[in-house]
Amino acid sequence: MKAILFMPNYIGDVLMVTPAIRILKKYVSSLETHVVIKQALLELIDSNPYVNNVIVKISRWQTLKDIVRIKSDYAILFRTTFFNSLVSKLSFVKYSVGTNEEFSSIFLTETIKKDFFRPYRSECAILVEKFLNHIGIEAKILPDELKKIDFFGWDTQEIKSSVEQKLTKFGIDTTKKLVVVSPFSTRKTKMLTIEQYVELVNLLNKKYKKDIEIIFVGDKNSIPFVNQIMYKLANNNICKSLCGELNLKELGYLLSISSYLISVDSGPGYVSQAVSTKTIIIFTSTLPEKYGPYNENVKIVYNPVLCSPCYKNECKIKNYKCIKQVDLNEIVDSVLL
Numbered sequence: 001m002k003a004i005l006f007m008p009n010y011i012g013d014v015l016m017v018t019p020a021i022r023i024l025k026k027y028v029s030s031l032e033t034h035v036v037i038k039q040a041l042l043e044l045i046d047s048n049p050y051v052n053n054v055i056v057k058i059s060r061w062q063t064l065k066d067i068v069r070i071k072s073d074y075a076i077l078f079r080t081t082f083f084n085s086l087v088s089k090l091s092f093v094k095y096s097v098g099t100n101e102e103f104s105s106i107f108l109t110e111t112i113k114k115d116f117f118r119p120y121r122s123e124c125a126i127l128v129e130k131f132l133n134h135i136g137i138e139a140k141i142l143p144d145e146l147k148k149i150d151f152f153g154w155d156t157q158e159i160k161s162s163v164e165q166k167l168t169k170f171g172i173d174t175t176k177k178l179v180v181v182s183p184f185s186t187r188k189t190k191m192l193t194i195e196q197y198v199e200l201v202n203l204l205n206k207k208y209k210k211d212i213e214i215i216f217v218g219d220k221n222s223i224p225f226v227n228q229i230m231y232k233l234a235n236n237n238i239c240k241s242l243c244g245e246l247n248l249k250e251l252g253y254l255l256s257i258s259s260y261l262i263s264v265d266s267g268p269g270y271v272s273q274a275v276s277t278k279t280i281i282i283f284t285s286t287l288p289e290k291y292g293p294y295n296e297n298v299k300i301v302y303n304p305v306l307c308s309p310c311y312k313n314e315c316k317i318k319n320y321k322c323i324k325q326v327d328l329n330e331i332v333d334s335v336l337l
Contacts (some may be wrong), residue, residue, distance in 0.1 A: 001135075002034060002072040003024075003031055003033055003117070004074070004337050006078055009266025014288060015273075037054060043248040044248060055067060074095050074096065080102065080104050098127065099111060099112055100256065119291065121291075147293050149274040154248075154249040154250075155253060156249075159250055170215050176260055178213050178257065178258035179213070179259060181201075182263035182266060184225050190266065201229070210260075220243070221236045248271065255265070259278065287308075301327070
C-alpha cells in the first residue's frame with residue numbers, strides 16, 4: 001500500500017504533523033508513505049524513519065507528474081488546498097481525505113469539517129483515524145500521543161561540529177547557560193516590539209548577570225529586526241546573534257544544548273519541543289490551544305484581549321494591545337537556571 005501525504009508550508013505545522021505520521025505507521029507498518037513538501041522544509045523530515053519517500057515541490061506541473069508516477073493507493077491531506085485536492089483526484093487514488101475547504105469535497109473521497117479552534121495536531125489525528133477506519137482498522141488517537149514531536153538528524157556528529165564551530169566563531173561561551181531568543185515572525189501581530197526585546201534582554205542580564213549567554217536566532221529575514229534590537233542595547237555585548245547562520249538541524253542541536261528558548265509563536269518553538277528543551281512561547285494574536293497539546297517543558301505566556309485571537313498580519317485597530325500588554329517579568333520569572 002502507498003499513501004501520499006500532503007504537508008503544510010510552515011516549520012511548526014510540519015513538525016505538528018509528525019505525531020500523526022508516527023501513529024499511522026504504528027498501525028500500518030507496511031504502508032509506504034510519500035511526503036509532499038517544500039524544499040525549504042525538507043530537513044524536517046528527510047531523516048524521519050516513518051517517511052519512505054519525499055516529493056519536493058518544485059512546480060505544480062512537476063509535482064503532479066511526480067505524484068502520478070508513484071501510483072499511490074491513498075492520499076491524506078494534512079494541508080487541504082484546491083491544488084492538493086485536484087492532484088489527489090488526478091492521481092486516481094482509491095481513497096482521499098482532508099478538510100472541507102477550497103472546494104475539496106468535489107475531489108476528495110471524504111472530508112472533515114474545518115474547525116479553526118480545534119488543535120491542528122488533533123485535526124491531523126482525525127484524518128489518520130478516518131483513513132484507518134477506511135481500511136478496516138478502528139483507532140482512537142489520544143491527546144497524550146500527540147505531545148511528542150518527531151525531528152531526526154539534528155544530533156549527528158557533522159551537525160554538532162558545524163554548530164560548535166559557529167559558536168566559537170561568534171564568541172559564544174558554552175560554559176555558560178545558553179538562553180536562546182527567537183523574536184521574529186512573518187506576522188507583525190505575533191512579534192513583540194524592538195523596545196520590549198531590549199527590555200527583556202536587560203531584565204535577563206540583570207537577573208543572571210554573567211552566568212548566561214543570550215543568543216538571537218532566526219532566518220535571514222530576521223536579521224534587520226534583530227540588528228535594531230542589538231543597536232538599541234546600551235551594551236550590545238550582552239547578547240549574540242546567529243540569525244541567518246543556522247539551518248534547521250543546526251538550530252535543533254543548538255536548542256538541545258541550551259537551557260531555554262524564548263520564542264514567539266513560530267517554528268523554533270516547535271523545534272525546541274522536538275529536542276526536549278525548556279520552551280517559553282509568547283502568544284499574542286494566535287490561540288495557544290490551537291497548537292497543543294504541549295509537553296511538560298513548555299510554558300505558555302498569553303494575555304488575550306477582546307479581539308484575540310485575530311490571526312491577522314497587522315492590527316486592524318492599530319493599537320497592538322495584545323503585544324503591548326505582554327508581561328516581560330512573567331517571561332523572565334519563568335527562566336529558572
